[in-house]
Amino acid sequence: MATSMIHLFVTVMLVAAHTAFAETMMLQDFCVADLANGVKVNGYPCKDPTKVTPEDFYFAGLANAAATANSTMGSAVTGANVEKVPGLNTLGVSISRIDYAPGGINPPHLHPRASEAIFVLEGRLFVGFLTTTGKLISKYVNKGDVFVFPKALLHFQQNPNNTPASVIAAFDSQLPGTQVVGPSLFGANPPIPDELLTKAFGGLAAPEIQKLKGKFPPKK
Template structure:
């Protein structure tokens, strides 16, 4: 009896796995995002009759973005599904990141994607933190590739006197980005001062000073 039940259980698991695999496969050539339609864990497909080459095209990564208006000296130009509707359901996207001399892409994470960067120009100090708090870091140069695992805190810094830039690839059409400082200290509604003070083992006055640097998002 136990053997029969085991066989039945294994059979159910195999069938479930095949069903899940079948349901996640594309059943059409593409699903260009209808950016004006409802969004439920992604975008609905645009009418194929209205699809154009522009749905699969984006020129925004050709030139370096201005970093002078950034407090961190870095600028991210995303090429995700919101810029390229043809990426919908494909599970990939890319970005360009430009760094002024001394620029920083501050500690942040992508909740829905791993990231691989290819250094176009310059040199960078990059790294990520494991869930055990270990820093994995390296100085990278033009032509190098470095990978950041999904949902782990990571950063890129340009400590040199020349600009730098990278192309970043993601295994998500919309990776999402959560930056540590603004997320914690610029939350809307705000996280209580006493909670943050206890978490960081500082006084409420210090928390208020930090919060003043991160106005809440509207």
Template sequence: MKISMIHIFVTIILVAAHMAIAESDMLQDFCVADLSNGLKVNGYTCKDPAKVTADDFYYVGLASAAATGNNTMGSVVTAANVAKVPGLNTLGVSISRIDYAPGGLNPPHLHPRASEAIFVLEGRLFVGFLTSSGQLISKHLNKGDVFVFPKALLHFQQNPNKAPASVLAAFDSQNPGAQAVGPSLFGANPPIPDDLLAKAFGIGPMEIQKVKGKFPAKK
């Protein structure tokens, strides 16, 4: 039976894809991040295995609720990413705890490098994300519920209730990153021109200046 060129082509593509996946597999037991090394790579260089300890894989920062009183949004994110847990380097996972005051909000933001799944530890939340076509997918969550936010889509969590709330958030990245809409657009450094933002949002330059005043540029 003759094998067509299309079958050969598909076979080559599948073999190449398998090889690419295999090359990305772990080549050692672990690669604990050497946070003291200034070398810039996609991740961190590996710590000398002889100097690795259990503390490189250990973190206690998520055990207690964070103080939300001094946060203007009424929410605090405590991250356990590779910067806090060096043993996460190259493993492609991390976790955070988010605490919300009554009425607190984790404002619209996205994680450029990860999807996110939250588990409600305490309280009730209103959560949602926006699709690339502008559809809002939202739901009210109770204690014990799980909700998933797809990678790089804008999403939020709000506590509209009179009691505190908290969640655990899991990510498929050792360093998911977070980009908030307001600070990114109106607190950019150097700043985005007022006329550009005014045209994009359909408002006047004076209104843009007022909004920028709420988001001081980071130095």
């Protein structure tokens, strides 16, 4: 009886898995995002196909380096996700350009919905990510190199040189999302209680917690 139940369970799971896979298959050529639609689903509703234009699949914003002078971290990200390229809706891919001033960093952050692969356009970078056991996987990468950051793991890039650098980043999500450690913890809205952060950071004094919160104003 137990063996029969196991076989039944395995069969049901295989059927469910096959069904889930089938439901992710494209049922149409594309689903250009209707960004003006107030309905929010896991992705955007489809735009009327008769109103689709080539511009829905086009973006020219990655051709030139972004200004990094006004960035406190010395880096600037130009994203080409579904919000900029509506034709990416339901396709599960997006792309960005990241520019780094001399000494600039893209601080520790994660993408909850995507893995990331970077291709170095110019310069040299120190890059790395942290495993869930706390191991740092890091490397210096140069022009023409590729480096991959696994999905949802903390990672960073640093330009240790006195010349600018830039990369193209590819994601397996139309909207990867980005969660930066500092602003997320110290700029939360409503704020995370000081006593919780004090304990979490090994007894960091309350005035220091307040000082850090002052550097990351809560998002509205």
